[in-house]
Amino acid sequence: MRTYVGIILTVVVLLIASPVDAGKRKKNPKCDSLTLRNCDCTSDCTTKDGTHLTAAPPKGYDKKTVCRCRCNFGCVRTSGAAERQCDVRPMRWKGGRGVTCSCNSCSAPPSPPLNYADSNCTDGSNFVRGTICVFECPAGYETTAPEEDRRQFCENGRWRWSVTTGCTPIPVNGGWSDWVDGECSETCGGGIQTRTRTCDNPAPAHGGADCDGDASQDVACNDDPCPTEGMPTMLPTGAA
Structure with a gap:
């Protein structure tokens, strides 16, 4: 008899508590951070009111927050939509199943662009994605380009660069020989x-x-x- 009474009391408590708990859960539901392999989906998000987020909120994302997933440096997106929106009924990110990022290594050093000399990546045959190589001018030449404009980086098996300024000869003043x-x-x-x-x-x-x-x-x-x-x-x- 006591067993039956205990069961009845438990059921009554659950029936009373469940609507309250359910109400708390539905009051302000959040989306957890979206995690995809070789991809960043937290540094470029916009809330419903237009606030730009560059990091994941500690308590999750509000409804209708839109995040743009970007492949990690040196990787390229080969499939999947980059944009996702937080939908809390049911709680999930809408916009696609995932993003596939390809991150192949580069199999040889980069060739010097324009009239630059070799870079600091002359040795080796396997350069992982995102490897950055900096080029220098040969002896007797100079450039006005800052270091960030003298670089190539490995992106999915290919070297990418945007060098537009090359090296120019350094002026040499004349000098006399002996009499x-x-x-x-x-x-x-x-x-x-x-x-x-x-x-x-x-x-x-x-x-x-x-x-x-x-x-x-x-x-x-x-x-x-x-x-x-x-x-x-x-x-x-x-x-x-």
Whole structure:
């Protein structure tokens, strides 16, 4: 008899409590964060009133919140709709069954774009999706492009880049060689010697400045007096 009474009391309690609990559940139902493989569905959502969400709310998403699912960096969407909407009756995300993201690796280093030299990804044969390679200019060249504009990244087995500015030669200013002396115009008594130099150490290039100064100079040479003709250089033996 006590068993039957206990069962009846339990049923009565459930009947009384259930509408209250059900009411609480239906008052403000939420959608849990949408989790898809290789995909981010939480950083680009918009609520019914137009509020933009960049992270999942701690208590879930309100009804009619729209989230746009994006494949992770280096992956591409191959199937499925990117946009989902929170529908709480029943509680689920409407708009499709899922998003498929393809995330293949790149099997070889990237080729230098424009006139850049090799990047920091020259070694290896398997570069996972999202790998970023930065290119540098070869010796004697420079670029105004910041690092973010000198990169390629692996996206589903292919290298992607948006480099529009290449490397330009660095201007080289000219420098003089050493002087090269020519022959003196006289063997004695003073002459003129022309010495020359060339602007090739280095030669000016790519808009660099020419050498400053003269390419030739005249200088005095062989200043010693010449011997006088007919005058003996020594007195005869026995001369007084």
